[in-house]
Amino acid sequence: MSATDDLVEINQLLAKYAVNMTKGDVEGVMAVFTPDGTYSAFGDAFTLDQFPELVAAAPSGLFMTGTALVDLDGDTATGSQPLCFVDHSTHDMRIGYYNDTYVRTDAGWRLRTRAMTFLRRSGAHDSGIPHSFEPTA
Template sequence: MSTHHPTFTDDLMEIQQLLARYAVCITRGDIDGVLAVFTPDGTYSAFGDTYPLAEFPALVAAAPKGLFLTGTAAIDLAGDRNAASGSQPLCFIDHATHAMRIGYYSDSYVRTADGWRLRTRAMTFIRRSGAHDSGRPHAHERSGPGA
Protein backbone atom coordinates (compact mmCIF):
# COMPACT_ATOMS: atom_id res chain seq x y z
CA MET A 1 0.00 0.00 0.00
CA SER A 2 1.50 3.31 -1.01
CA THR A 3 1.06 6.48 0.97
CA HIS A 4 0.86 9.73 -0.96
CA HIS A 5 3.24 12.35 0.36
CA PRO A 6 2.18 15.83 -0.67
CA THR A 7 4.61 17.57 -2.97
CA PHE A 8 5.40 21.27 -2.95
CA THR A 9 2.97 21.66 -5.87
CA ASP A 10 0.24 19.73 -4.02
CA ASP A 11 0.60 22.11 -1.07
CA LEU A 12 0.47 25.20 -3.30
CA MET A 13 -2.64 23.95 -5.09
CA GLU A 14 -4.40 23.10 -1.82
CA ILE A 15 -3.66 26.56 -0.37
CA GLN A 16 -4.83 28.23 -3.61
CA GLN A 17 -8.11 26.28 -3.45
CA LEU A 18 -8.50 27.24 0.22
CA LEU A 19 -8.16 30.92 -0.71
CA ALA A 20 -10.56 30.50 -3.65
CA ARG A 21 -13.14 29.04 -1.24
CA TYR A 22 -12.70 32.07 1.03
CA ALA A 23 -13.38 34.51 -1.84
CA VAL A 24 -16.37 32.56 -3.22
CA CYS A 25 -17.92 31.99 0.21
CA ILE A 26 -17.60 35.60 1.33
CA THR A 27 -19.00 36.81 -2.02
CA ARG A 28 -22.00 34.48 -1.59
CA GLY A 29 -22.50 35.42 2.07
CA ASP A 30 -21.74 31.84 3.15
CA ILE A 31 -20.40 32.48 6.66
CA ASP A 32 -20.04 28.76 7.46
CA GLY A 33 -17.88 28.40 4.36
CA VAL A 34 -15.74 31.36 5.44
CA LEU A 35 -15.31 29.94 8.95
CA ALA A 36 -14.30 26.54 7.51
CA VAL A 37 -11.18 27.91 5.80
CA PHE A 38 -9.73 29.09 9.14
CA THR A 39 -8.20 27.21 12.06
CA PRO A 40 -10.34 27.35 15.24
CA ASP A 41 -7.88 29.94 16.65
CA GLY A 42 -7.84 31.86 13.37
CA THR A 43 -8.03 35.65 13.25
CA TYR A 44 -8.87 38.37 10.73
CA SER A 45 -7.27 41.79 11.10
CA ALA A 46 -8.51 45.03 9.57
CA PHE A 47 -9.83 48.42 10.60
CA GLY A 48 -7.15 48.70 13.29
CA ASP A 49 -8.29 45.60 15.17
CA THR A 50 -8.01 41.80 15.20
CA TYR A 51 -11.13 39.64 15.26
CA PRO A 52 -11.32 36.01 16.46
CA LEU A 53 -13.51 33.45 14.66
CA ALA A 54 -16.42 34.03 17.07
CA GLU A 55 -16.75 37.61 15.79
CA PHE A 56 -16.67 36.73 12.07
CA PRO A 57 -20.47 36.37 11.62
CA ALA A 58 -21.12 39.90 12.96
CA LEU A 59 -18.15 41.31 11.02
CA VAL A 60 -19.30 39.74 7.74
CA ALA A 61 -22.93 40.80 8.36
CA ALA A 62 -21.82 44.43 8.78
CA ALA A 63 -19.51 44.41 5.77
CA PRO A 64 -20.61 45.79 2.39
CA LYS A 65 -21.88 43.12 -0.03
CA GLY A 66 -20.41 42.51 -3.44
CA LEU A 67 -17.70 40.68 -5.35
CA PHE A 68 -14.45 39.70 -3.62
CA LEU A 69 -12.12 39.29 -6.59
CA THR A 70 -8.75 37.89 -5.56
CA GLY A 71 -5.56 37.35 -7.50
CA THR A 72 -3.20 34.42 -7.25
CA ALA A 73 -1.44 34.45 -3.89
CA ALA A 74 2.33 34.56 -3.60
CA ILE A 75 2.98 31.75 -1.11
CA ASP A 76 6.16 31.02 0.84
CA LEU A 77 6.23 27.46 2.21
CA ALA A 78 8.34 27.15 5.35
CA GLY A 79 11.10 24.59 5.68
CA ASP A 80 9.02 22.20 7.79
CA ARG A 81 6.26 22.18 5.14
CA ASN A 82 3.53 22.45 7.80
CA ALA A 83 3.37 26.24 7.85
CA ALA A 84 3.40 28.90 5.17
CA SER A 85 2.83 32.59 4.65
CA GLY A 86 1.58 34.55 1.71
CA SER A 87 0.07 37.67 0.24
CA GLN A 88 -2.97 37.89 -2.03
CA PRO A 89 -4.25 40.93 -3.95
CA LEU A 90 -7.92 41.86 -3.57
CA CYS A 91 -10.39 44.02 -5.47
CA PHE A 92 -13.77 44.32 -3.75
CA ILE A 93 -16.60 45.70 -5.89
CA ASP A 94 -19.75 46.87 -4.08
CA HIS A 95 -22.83 45.19 -5.58
CA ALA A 96 -25.03 48.32 -5.45
CA THR A 97 -22.66 51.08 -6.52
CA HIS A 98 -19.84 49.13 -8.20
CA ALA A 99 -17.47 51.27 -6.13
CA MET A 100 -14.17 49.48 -5.56
CA ARG A 101 -11.87 48.90 -2.64
CA ILE A 102 -8.44 47.56 -3.47
CA GLY A 103 -5.67 46.12 -1.39
CA TYR A 104 -4.10 42.87 -0.33
CA TYR A 105 -4.21 40.24 2.36
CA SER A 106 -1.17 39.15 4.37
CA ASP A 107 -1.73 35.58 5.50
CA SER A 108 -0.35 32.73 7.54
CA TYR A 109 -1.39 29.15 6.83
CA VAL A 110 -0.97 25.93 8.77
CA ARG A 111 -1.37 22.28 7.80
CA THR A 112 -4.02 20.63 10.00
CA ALA A 113 -5.46 17.11 10.17
CA ASP A 114 -8.14 18.43 7.79
CA GLY A 115 -5.68 20.00 5.36
CA TRP A 116 -4.33 23.53 4.96
CA ARG A 117 -6.18 26.32 6.79
CA LEU A 118 -5.77 30.07 7.23
CA ARG A 119 -4.51 30.96 10.71
CA THR A 120 -4.26 34.71 10.24
CA ARG A 121 -5.51 37.06 7.51
CA ALA A 122 -4.75 40.79 7.66
CA MET A 123 -6.16 43.33 5.20
CA THR A 124 -4.20 46.30 3.87
CA PHE A 125 -6.11 48.87 1.80
CA ILE A 126 -4.53 50.83 -1.05
CA ARG A 127 -5.92 54.40 -0.97
CA ARG A 128 -6.37 56.83 -3.84
CA SER A 129 -3.49 58.79 -2.32
CA GLY A 130 -1.28 55.74 -2.76
CA ALA A 131 -1.12 55.13 0.99
CA HIS A 132 -1.26 51.54 2.24
CA ASP A 133 -3.05 51.21 5.60
CA SER A 134 -5.26 48.88 7.62
CA GLY A 135 -8.27 51.16 7.39
CA ARG A 136 -10.96 52.49 9.63
CA PRO A 137 -13.96 50.62 11.03
CA HIS A 138 -17.01 50.28 8.82
CA ALA A 139 -20.50 49.63 10.24
CA HIS A 140 -19.32 46.78 12.49
CA GLU A 141 -19.36 47.79 16.15
CA ARG A 142 -17.63 45.47 18.57
CA SER A 143 -19.23 44.59 21.86
CA GLY A 144 -17.89 42.72 24.84
CA PRO A 145 -14.22 42.05 25.66
CA GLY A 146 -11.79 43.87 23.44
CA ALA A 147 -14.36 46.43 22.33
Protein backbone atom coordinates in the same frame (compact mmCIF):
# COMPACT_ATOMS: atom_id res chain seq x y z
CA MET B 1 2.62 15.73 -0.51
CA SER B 2 4.69 17.85 -2.94
CA ALA B 3 5.17 21.61 -2.79
CA THR B 4 2.98 21.89 -5.89
CA ASP B 5 0.20 19.94 -4.14
CA ASP B 6 0.50 22.25 -1.12
CA LEU B 7 0.30 25.37 -3.29
CA VAL B 8 -2.74 24.07 -5.17
CA GLU B 9 -4.48 23.21 -1.87
CA ILE B 10 -3.71 26.64 -0.38
CA ASN B 11 -4.94 28.44 -3.49
CA GLN B 12 -8.16 26.38 -3.47
CA LEU B 13 -8.59 27.31 0.21
CA LEU B 14 -8.26 30.99 -0.72
CA ALA B 15 -10.70 30.56 -3.60
CA LYS B 16 -13.17 29.07 -1.11
CA TYR B 17 -12.75 32.17 1.07
CA ALA B 18 -13.41 34.57 -1.84
CA VAL B 19 -16.36 32.63 -3.30
CA ASN B 20 -17.99 32.18 0.11
CA MET B 21 -17.54 35.87 0.95
CA THR B 22 -19.13 36.76 -2.40
CA LYS B 23 -22.06 34.40 -1.71
CA GLY B 24 -22.48 35.59 1.88
CA ASP B 25 -21.75 32.09 3.26
CA VAL B 26 -20.28 32.93 6.68
CA GLU B 27 -19.96 29.28 7.73
CA GLY B 28 -18.02 28.56 4.54
CA VAL B 29 -15.70 31.49 5.25
CA MET B 30 -15.13 30.37 8.83
CA ALA B 31 -14.28 26.84 7.62
CA VAL B 32 -11.11 28.04 5.89
CA PHE B 33 -9.60 29.19 9.23
CA THR B 34 -8.06 27.30 12.10
CA PRO B 35 -10.22 27.36 15.27
CA ASP B 36 -7.88 30.04 16.70
CA GLY B 37 -7.81 31.95 13.42
CA THR B 38 -8.11 35.72 13.19
CA TYR B 39 -8.96 38.36 10.60
CA SER B 40 -7.33 41.77 11.04
CA ALA B 41 -8.57 45.11 9.73
CA PHE B 42 -9.55 48.49 11.13
CA GLY B 43 -6.77 48.33 13.72
CA ASP B 44 -8.12 45.18 15.40
CA ALA B 45 -7.90 41.39 15.10
CA PHE B 46 -11.25 39.57 15.09
CA THR B 47 -11.70 35.98 16.24
CA LEU B 48 -13.93 33.38 14.59
CA ASP B 49 -16.76 33.93 17.06
CA GLN B 50 -16.94 37.55 15.81
CA PHE B 51 -17.04 36.61 12.10
CA PRO B 52 -20.84 36.40 11.69
CA GLU B 53 -21.27 39.91 13.06
CA LEU B 54 -18.24 41.24 11.16
CA VAL B 55 -19.45 39.82 7.83
CA ALA B 56 -23.02 41.05 8.47
CA ALA B 57 -21.70 44.59 9.01
CA ALA B 58 -19.62 44.56 5.81
CA PRO B 59 -21.01 45.54 2.42
CA SER B 60 -21.96 42.69 0.07
CA GLY B 61 -20.33 42.26 -3.28
CA LEU B 62 -17.73 40.52 -5.40
CA PHE B 63 -14.48 39.44 -3.76
CA MET B 64 -12.19 39.12 -6.75
CA THR B 65 -8.79 37.80 -5.71
CA GLY B 66 -5.59 37.14 -7.57
CA THR B 67 -3.27 34.19 -7.23
CA ALA B 68 -1.55 34.25 -3.86
CA LEU B 69 2.22 34.46 -3.56
CA VAL B 70 2.97 31.76 -0.97
CA ASP B 71 6.20 30.89 0.84
CA LEU B 72 6.07 27.32 2.14
CA ASP B 73 8.03 26.28 5.23
CA GLY B 74 7.14 22.69 6.12
CA ASP B 75 3.74 22.63 7.80
CA THR B 76 3.42 26.42 7.87
CA ALA B 77 3.44 29.10 5.21
CA THR B 78 3.04 32.82 4.68
CA GLY B 79 1.56 34.62 1.74
CA SER B 80 0.00 37.69 0.17
CA GLN B 81 -3.04 37.82 -2.09
CA PRO B 82 -4.35 40.83 -4.06
CA LEU B 83 -8.02 41.75 -3.70
CA CYS B 84 -10.48 43.88 -5.65
CA PHE B 85 -13.83 44.16 -3.88
CA VAL B 86 -16.78 45.51 -5.89
CA ASP B 87 -19.84 46.62 -3.89
CA HIS B 88 -22.95 44.95 -5.32
CA SER B 89 -25.26 47.98 -5.05
CA THR B 90 -22.98 50.84 -6.07
CA HIS B 91 -20.19 49.04 -7.94
CA ASP B 92 -17.72 51.11 -5.88
CA MET B 93 -14.41 49.31 -5.53
CA ARG B 94 -11.97 48.72 -2.72
CA ILE B 95 -8.56 47.41 -3.61
CA GLY B 96 -5.74 46.03 -1.55
CA TYR B 97 -4.15 42.81 -0.43
CA TYR B 98 -4.25 40.23 2.31
CA ASN B 99 -1.19 39.15 4.29
CA ASP B 100 -1.72 35.61 5.52
CA THR B 101 -0.28 32.85 7.63
CA TYR B 102 -1.25 29.24 6.95
CA VAL B 103 -0.88 25.99 8.82
CA ARG B 104 -1.31 22.38 7.74
CA THR B 105 -3.93 20.69 9.94
CA ASP B 106 -5.42 17.19 10.00
CA ALA B 107 -8.17 18.65 7.78
CA GLY B 108 -5.66 20.16 5.33
CA TRP B 109 -4.25 23.67 4.97
CA ARG B 110 -6.07 26.44 6.85
CA LEU B 111 -5.65 30.17 7.33
CA ARG B 112 -4.38 31.04 10.79
CA THR B 113 -4.30 34.79 10.23
CA ARG B 114 -5.53 37.09 7.49
CA ALA B 115 -4.78 40.82 7.61
CA MET B 116 -6.26 43.31 5.15
CA THR B 117 -4.28 46.21 3.72
CA PHE B 118 -6.19 48.77 1.66
CA LEU B 119 -4.60 50.72 -1.20
CA ARG B 120 -5.67 54.36 -1.10
CA ARG B 121 -5.87 56.86 -3.95
CA SER B 122 -3.19 58.84 -2.13
CA GLY B 123 -0.83 55.89 -2.51
CA ALA B 124 -1.06 55.02 1.18
CA HIS B 125 -1.35 51.42 2.34
CA ASP B 126 -3.30 51.00 5.61
CA SER B 127 -5.53 48.58 7.51
CA GLY B 128 -8.61 50.80 7.45
CA ILE B 129 -10.22 53.31 9.74
CA PRO B 130 -9.68 52.21 13.35
CA HIS B 131 -12.88 51.18 15.08
CA SER B 132 -15.07 51.43 11.97
CA PHE B 133 -16.49 48.14 13.22
CA GLU B 134 -17.32 47.58 16.87
CA PRO B 135 -18.43 44.06 17.83
CA THR B 136 -21.35 43.96 20.25
CA ALA B 137 -19.83 41.20 22.39
